[in-house]
Structures are given as C-alpha cells and as structure tokens.
Amino acid sequence: MEDEFPKKRNIRPTEKSNLPIVTLLVLVLLVLAMLYVGYEYISDSSSSSEELTSVVVDSTVEQTATEPISDEPAPSSEETAEETKPEPVKEKVEEPKKEEKPAISASSVGGEQITHTVQSGETFSSIASRYNLKTETLQGLNSSVSDVKAGTTKLKIQVKAVHTVGPGDVLRVVAGKYGVTKEALMKANGKTRDFSERGEKLIIPFPDKK
Template identity: 45%
Template sequence: MQFEDREQRNERPKEASRNLPMVVLLVLVSIICALLYIGWKYMSDDTSTADDLTAAPADTVANAIRVQPTDEETEAEEQSTSEALPEISVPTVGNKEQASKPADETDAKKEKTKEEKPKEDKKVSIPTGGETYTHTVGEGETFFGIANRFNVKKETLKAMNPGVEENGIKVGVTRLKVRIKAVHTVGPGDILRVVGNKYDVPVNLIMQANKKTKNFAERGEKLIIPYPTKE
C-alpha cells in the first residue's frame, strides 16, 4: 500500500500535447507561401502590362503607315478638289510706292505752307504819354505782382524791360521801368480823394501803387499816379 501511494505521488505531470507547435508551424508556412504567391502574381501582372504598353506604339505606327495614302492617291485628291473649286480672279493692286506718293505729296505741301506762313508776333503797345517810372524790386515782390501794383499788363511790363527775365529779378538789384500817368507832390489840402479826382483815377489804385493801407498822404509826399485801366 505504501508503495502504491508513493507511485501515485511520484507520478509526473502529463506534458502538453506536442501537436500544437506543429500546427502553428504549418499555419505560418502556409501564410508565407500564400504571400509569396501573391507577390509573384502581382509582379507577373506588372510585366504583362508593361509589355502591352511598349508594344502599343509599334502597332499604332504600323497601322498609321498602312493607312497613309500613297503619292498617287494624294495627287488624285488634289486634282479632284481643284476641279471642284471655281477659279477666283484676284484684282491686281498697283505699286505701294505709287499709292503712297499722293499722301506724301499732300503732307509735304502742308508742311511747306506751315513753314511759309510767317509767325505773327503779338505786338504790345506801350502806353503813350505819362511818365516812365523806375522801380527797384523790393522784398517779396514778383514780376507779376509789380505789374498788378502799378496797374499795367504783364506783357507791357515785359515789353518795357526786354532784357529782364521774369524769374531772374533780384531784390534791391533789378530795376524795372514802369509806365505811369504822373508823379504828384502832395500840397496843402491835397487828400487822396482830391488827388484822384484831379487825375481821374480811383483812390484804391493810388493807394495800391503807393502801398498805402490808410487813406492819408503827408504834405510834400510824392504819389505815383497809375493809369485807371490796365494798358
């Protein structure tokens, strides 16, 4: 009894079935084979499509060569089309040089007439009578401003000073000749209204010519009397 009990106790545990690793191995091998087959199949399809693509142009070129008409056929087609179309007569055009000559002659005549016409210079009439007053350019004065001050046209002032440029006047240096009606010396009782009535010139023009801001004149003062209208 003791011996049987020992045998039962010393029994080795049953080992796991060895068939399981073999099954797993077979499954892996089958998967690898399947993958290899699929890859081989894919590569064979690619090579077949590549062969088809390379072979296509040759076939198309061969077909094009076969379809291309011969020289005799093309000549026959050209003759048939030429016979079918009516003949069109194109009018002949004269020489371009002859056609352009009249226009050139007219242009030349116009240019000659323009050159022959003398340039009419605008003559500026300088007022007669009165006096010529010499004015020295002051601070801030311009050529146009001086003409307005003495109530004369800019063209008249330029005609009286031909050697002076409008933009070349200098303060205290440039002296301009201006045509005025008179220079009046203020006497006793000579107010600007009386002086204006004497020369028939508005008071505001007398004040403008003498740079006056007030209607007042001192005894013995010399007043510049401009023309009543711009000349």
C-alpha cells in the first residue's frame, strides 16, 4: 500500500539570476554615454558657428578686389618724383675766349729786327730756339699770328745785329766780336759748316735768351 502522502519529489531550487539587472545597467550607461557625446558634439558645433560669425571681414580684401588688375608694375616713388621734378633751365655756357698773346714791342727786346719766312717743319718753338729767343718773346712780337704755315707766314725776329762779312771775317772771329759762340752763330744762319763769303750778311743772335 502506497503511502497516503507520497513523498515529495526533489524540486530543483530556483536560482535567482542577476543578468537582467546587469543588462539594464549597461543600457543605462550606454544611454548616458550617448547623451554625453551628443552634448559635446552640439556644444562644439555651436562654438564653431559662433567663431565663424565672429570673423571680421577684412576691408582691404574688398578694396583690392575692386581695384583693376594690371600687368604693368606700379611706378616707384623715385620715378614719380622724377616725373614731378621741373626741367632745369639750361644756362647758356659762354665759350671761353681764346687767350690773346700779349704783344711785345721790338724796342723792349732791343737789337735789330729781321723777317723770317717759315720753312717746312718749323714751329714757334724751333724758330725761337734758332735765334736764341724765348718762345713767349717770339709769339709776343707776332701776336697777330696764331698759326705758322710754311712758305706763307713771315715772322718778325729781333736779333742782336746783322754783320756784313769783310776780309778775314771767319765765323770764329765774328762770333768772338759779338760775344756769342760759333755754334750759335752757325745755328742762327742755318750753316752746317764753318764757312762764310765776303759780303755775306750774318745774323748775330743774342748771347742770352730774350
């Protein structure tokens, strides 16, 4: 006979699970995290929009945009200054007058005056040296002559004397008589050798340069 009260079967104890609670907490945290991220995003976008609106428009950019663009470079300050400078008034430059050679009188030099016809290759300097004169003295005696030309120009020459050769008048004797050297006597008369003829007129130069 079976027991009136049958034995109770072993009932599996119910275990309380914490899984739903954990899941709920995770969801709540995710929602909070999403809210936080969304708030940060909204605040960043609002600040960036404020920065964009607070940018001051540079007026110089608008001015340069309105100015016409040209390939030619702008004139420098120096060029503009040169353009504005008034043209200088050109003063008439007077040509320097040719210095006139001071005239020298024959009496101030002394001696006798002869006339010399310029030969080819001769100059004031060479002619003055021939007659033992300074170049300035010769030019002063001929102040009206500016240039010498062979065969056509005749110059006034002052010499100590003009001697006519007589018997026994050799060049050495004539030179000693007037106190000049024989070489100076030959040079004044254009002689290349020690010879003179009777009746010949010899030009006696000054012993010292006049």
